[in-house]
Amino acid sequence: MRARETARPIVRCVLALGVSLCVSSCGGIHNAINPAGPQAGNISDLWWLMFWVCTIVFVLVMIALLIGLKKSKREEELTAPVLDPPEDSEHRRRTVVIAALSITIVILFVFTVASFLTGRSLSAELAAKGGLTIEITGYQWWWEVRYLDVDASNIFTTANEIHIPVGVPVTFTLRANDVIHSFWVPNLSGKKDLIPGKINTIWLQADKPGVYRGQCAEYCGLQHARMALWVVAEPQEQFNAWRENQTRTSVTPTTDSQKLGQQVFMSTTCVMCHAISGTPAGSNIGPNLTHVGSRQMIAAASLTNTREHLREWIKDSQQFKPGNRMPANNLGEDQLQALVDYLQSLK
DSSP states (O other): OHHHHHHHHHHHHHHHHHHHHHHHTOOOTTOTTSOOSHHHHHHHHHHHHHHHHHHHHHHHHHHHHHHHHHHHHHHHTSSSOOSSOOHHHHHHHHHHHHHHHHHHHHHHHHHHHHHHHHHHHHHHHHHHOOSEEEEEEEETTEEEEEEOOSSGGGOEEEESEEEEETTOOEEEEEEESSSOEEEEOTTTOOOEEEOTTOOEEEEEOOSSOEEEEEEEOSOOSTTGGGOEEEEEEEOHHHHHHHHHHHTSOOOOOOSHHHHHHHHHHHHSGGGGTOBOTTSSOBOOSSOOOTTGGGOSEETTTTEEOOHHHHHHHHHOGGGTSTTOSOOOOOOOHHHHHHHHHHHHTOO
């Protein structure tokens, strides 16, 4: 009876673990075991190898534990403890221990070799990759994205949203402006640190269209959890159209409200931190706003890019991301609405 009561909590734990594993394996836009590219696929294969081996080991250990509990029940029925067990019994136990130790060593060796081969394949492939090159700079707490090209007229800067063509390898050069950050898009690649004073490189490729969420994976301060980004993988034609639009200067305001909004931007502290190509605004302290109206998210993927969110962010960004470097703006309602009109027109 005692062995049965002891086994019940173990069975409950096993069932709970099984349910949690099933839930955690569900697909999504931020899931390392739902790969959408070759690099993430290699990492996923390694993960599944470790998962299934560890699952088998776990099941075998639980079976051994239940057998041991059953034997202990029988031993409780003995009138006196066995001080000198039979030689054949000791031999069997010794054999089991040696076998278990040998299997453990083999498993660890297999994991080591598999991990080494995965890492080497990712590093070896990097040297052979060409195509698109993007420079990522991490700030507290947002991402600057600069598209490089041999033709200077095709170089442009955006923020927190990366567009890439499907099926094309993309090389990222990673920099940090303040503290250590880590670039991680689980569906497309592994993690790579951004270290101040050092340039790291990583590549990824999206094999199917979609929007994939990235995240800073190295604690970098108060708003680390809200330092996210989006990677938009789209067909080559759509990417070319998007890139061509991004290389253009900002849209000239047409309505009276947009013109007033541009005046507000240029005459307040906005111009001291942000750049808008085609205007005198050229600071790079904050995100480049040349085409901010075309982005899906603002505030490093913390808020959807709606008129209301943009208005509230400009008014007092600290209510959404306390500690960020953007101060509150004491603008009148008319000025605030005009500024929102102007920024939303920048597409």
